[in-house]
Amino acid sequence: MKGIIVSGFGGQGVISLGLMLSYAAMKENLNTSFLPSYGPEMRGGTANCSVVISEKEVASPIIGNPDILVAFNRPSLDKFVPNMAESGIVFADSLCCADYESGGKIISVPVLRLSGENHRGQNIVMLGAVLPLTGLKTESAEAAVREVFKHKPAFIDSNLKCLHAGLEFYNTSIQPLVKG
16 A cells, blocks of 8 residues: 655645546556645645555545655645655655755655646656656556546647656656665
């Protein structure tokens, strides 16, 4: 079982990223839960979601000690890092979180740079960066991106590029850290 929390400001694609993780898990016939949480102000306010991915039935969508935290802002780190699982890994946006200190593993991901011309695809870059640690397949994540953007087909190719940029970042920069 993997417990994943995605958190940031409204408008950063936090909820969409969680949804794509759940869709990818469903593509693989895994059990999943998706629990979004956001303030009434939406854009600019805080938002987070919890995603559980498991081969067994998911008893609760509530995650006490996440295995993976995806943080797009400093308040997210402050709120969720203290409760990380002992072996938990944090993926943080490098622009806001590069100097954050904690006792656990924090991986700084340059999502803005990796998103290229698609600055709205930063959440998809992060999806690619965390994907290998979820145990989900690339094909399932690609299908999830297509599903989320099925009503906006002009955005599918650029978001798939962002997904692959995140995967490439994982393979070249994160994998050696995680295995080391």
